[in-house]
Amino acid sequence: MCWRLRKLMTRQNLVLTTLLAPVTLFLGVFFLLPLVIIGLFSILSPGLYGGVEWSFYHWNYGRIFGWADGIDEIFEPIYLQILLRSLGFAAMTVVLSLLLCYPVAFWVSRLSPKTRLFFLFLVTLPFFSSLVVRLYAWLLILKPSGLLNSALMGIGVISQPLEILYTPAAVVLGMVYIMVPFMFLPLYSAVDNLDRALIEASMDLGANRIQTFFKVILPQTLPGIMGGAVIVFIPSVGNFIVPDLLGGARGLMIGNLVEQQFLSARNWPFGAALSMIIMSVVLLVLLSSLGRAKKAGV
Amino acid sequence: MASLEIRAARRHFVTPEGGRVAALDGIDLTVGANEFVTLLGPSGCGKTTLLRAISGxxxxxxxxxxxxxxxLAALPPFKRPVNTVFQSYALFSHMSVARNVGYALEVRGVDRKAREAAVESALAKVGLTGMGGRRPNQLSGGQRQRVALARSIVAEPRLLLLDEPLSALDRNLRQQMQIELKTLQSRLGIAFVFVTHDQEEALTMSDRIVVMRAGRIEQIGTPREIYRHPRTRFVAEFIGETNLFHATVDRIEGAQALARTAQGVEMLLPATGLRRGQAVTAVLRPADFSLADQGIAGRVTRAVYLGSDLQLYVQPDAGGEEIRVTARDGANAPATGAAVHLSYAPEAAHVLEAA
Incomplete structure (x- = not known):
């Protein structure tokens, strides 16, 4: 019995190993290794023309957090400010896309199965074309002589073109636009799985619509909200394409900073240090929100 | 004192093909203040629609x-002094058992102390004392059923609606809950309207049964009336096992009428309301028959063992449909193929008002 069980287990292990080996190998080479390299680079000194020199150098972090020596490296609070701004933009993106998607998710979940499928197809439609092309379209819409401004001026709402392009508003707008499908899908799945009997039970027990929403519907769909928020928040913090195209100097985000350090300034270790900070902040936010969700009993 | 009065209730649905289906086709029903009424019928008969119309x-x-x-028409569900036990229980999985039970009081703004006391007493009524701290998903099916029950009575509704609440439980638990529900109802002193398609459940618990069919009420009566004196063939066949005999009255002798089926089986029926030459449908339950030396002659085609009883299928020698008979199991119980005679007390036979 024991022998057979052990044989079974080893056989199961063999199957499991075979199945998991490719993905483990892939992630090991293309995810873990680069991560280690970036972590390592972030504590090395920058080479003169890019690359790194193999000597320990903690001032990459010092420049950001304030213990630079003031000679070779100077502490600039702007980096932390940009980091905070990026977190703020990402949070706003989460909130806005949530507000946009939540009611729509309810509406879609009440459609007939055929229309629902068509709508879900529409949600994924943007993925069929290039992100850069779509963002350039926004550029054309938002620019002073663009579609939005001429339309608003045409119907007489405004007399002067609105300055939207190259502002933080344009960045958040662009990110919301990109992230809406990512918010919508987990939300929709949570809303669709919501047992209607729970809503009826709540009303039956004397809760009005508002009470039912806050005491039953919202907590029951919280896993979807959390899922969508995490999926939207993480890429938003490090996003650099949207601020690059739609944001001016005031719309600069930490992702742009990293990009500049690697491609223009050729200070790889400093770019690596910034990357590590983005990652740790995202990780912290993720862990704390997971912890809170667990406490709320989701 | 009358509690619930439903008058000429009508409700129709439009099918996806565009047809009109009457879910409620003129329902008149009065439920007393302390009455256990069961809406009984096959699926699609309108019983759940009626319940949902009452709950809003x-x-x-x-x-x-x-x-x-x-x-009640102008009141939304949350303003009706009526609570429901849902078929799926519909417990809030993100709340503890205690908060589930106290929900109706929480949304009414009852303060914590009073709420806790009420929750405790409600949990005690359903036998779940001390379970308040658990989560619904840590409970068994039967326990969840009790939580749903406690939650629906905590706000002291004047009427409790139960939508097939026992259908998910296994047989033993279901029978136990049937008795507990009935006890709880008489202790609370409020009206219960219970929906089921299970005739046994209806017979066990109800003060009165409302048999529904296609949006109409087929018959209202006590379980005994419904079982012993079904008004129509539908009721007779839906409640319990039934033998139906279509016969024509030959002659009437005092309190008894002699009728003959098309195949020539002779039957004695109570003569009340019958006249000569009338075509009648008579109902006899399997337990109404006994094996005797004379009576309807036939042959056992199948004997099904039911524990203490045997269910015999007897083919009358004269022809016609098989007769189902309940017989005691024992050493001299007839086997398949045995020739038997079936007799019954004429007053046990019930003649349907409508075929």
């Missing part, structure tokens, strides 16, 4: 529903 989740096309004289 379906509006009527016409007709009225009054509770202690107040018309």
């Amino acid at each position: 989740f379906e509006a009527l096309d016409s007709g009225s529903i009054r509770l202690d004289g107040t018309d």
Whole structure:
């Protein structure tokens, strides 16, 4: 019995190993290794023309957090400010896309199965074309002589073109636009799985619509909200394409900073240090929100 | 004192093909203040629609529903002094058992102390003392059923609606819950309207049974009336096992009528209301028959063992449909193929008012 069980287990292990080996190998080479390299680079000194020199150098972090020596490296609070701004933009993106998607998710979940499928197809439609092309379209819409401004001026709402392009508003707008499908899908799945009997039970027990929403519907769909928020928040913090195209100097985000350090300034270790900070902040936010969700009993 | 009064309730649905289906086709029903009434019928008969109309989740096309004289039509579900036990229980999985049970009080703004006391007493009534701290998903099916029950009675509704609440439980638990529900109802002193398609459940618990079919009430009566004196063939066949005999009255002798089926089986029936030459349908339950030396002659085609009893299928020698008979199991119980005679007390036979 024991022998057979052990044989079974080893056989199961063999199957499991075979199945998991490719993905483990892939992630090991293309995810873990680069991560280690970036972590390592972030504590090395920058080479003169890019690359790194193999000597320990903690001032990459010092420049950001304030213990630079003031000679070779100077502490600039702007980096932390940009980091905070990026977190703020990402949070706003989460909130806005949530507000946009939540009611729509309810509406879609009440459609007939055929229309629902068509709508879900529409949600994924943007993925069929290039992100850069779509963002350039926004550029054309938002620019002073663009579609939005001429339309608003045409119907007489405004007399002067609105300055939207190259502002933080344009960045958040662009990110919301990109992230809406990512918010919508987990939300929709949570809303669709919501047992209607729970809503009826709540009303039956004397809760009005508002009470039912806050005491039953919202907590029951919280896993979807959390899922969508995490999926939207993480890429938003490090996003650099949207601020690059739609944001001016005031719309600069930490992702742009990293990009500049690697491609223009050729200070790889400093770019690596910034990357590590983005990652740790995202990780912290993720862990704390997971912890809170667990406490709320989701 | 009348509690719930439903008058001429009508409600129709439009099918996806565009047809009109009457879910409620003129329902008149009065439920007493302390009465256990069961709506019984096959699926699609309108019993759930009627329940949802009372709780406020379906509006009527016409007709009225009054509770202690107040018309409920204008009240949304959350303002009706009526609570429901849902078929799926519909417990809030993100709340503890205690918060589930106290929900109706929480949304009414009852303060914590009073709420806790009420929750405790409600949990005690359903036998779940001390379970308040658990989560619904840590409970068994039967326990969840009790939580749903406790939650629906905590706000002391004047009327409790139960939508097939026992259908998910296994047989033993179901029978136990049937008794507990009945006990709870008489202890609370409020009216229960219970929906089921299980005739045994209906017979066990109800003060009165409302048999529904295609949006209409087929018959209202006590379990005994419904079982012993079904008004129509539908009721006779839906409640319990039934033998139906289509016969023509030959002659009437005092209190008894002699009738003959098309195949020539002779039957004695109570003569009340019958006249010569009338075509009648008579109902006899399997337990009404006994094996005797004379009576309807036939042959056992199948004997099904049921524990203490045997269910015999007897083919009358004269022809016609098989007769189902309940017989005691024992050493001299007839086997398949045995020739038997079936007799019954004429007063046990019931003649349907309508075929």
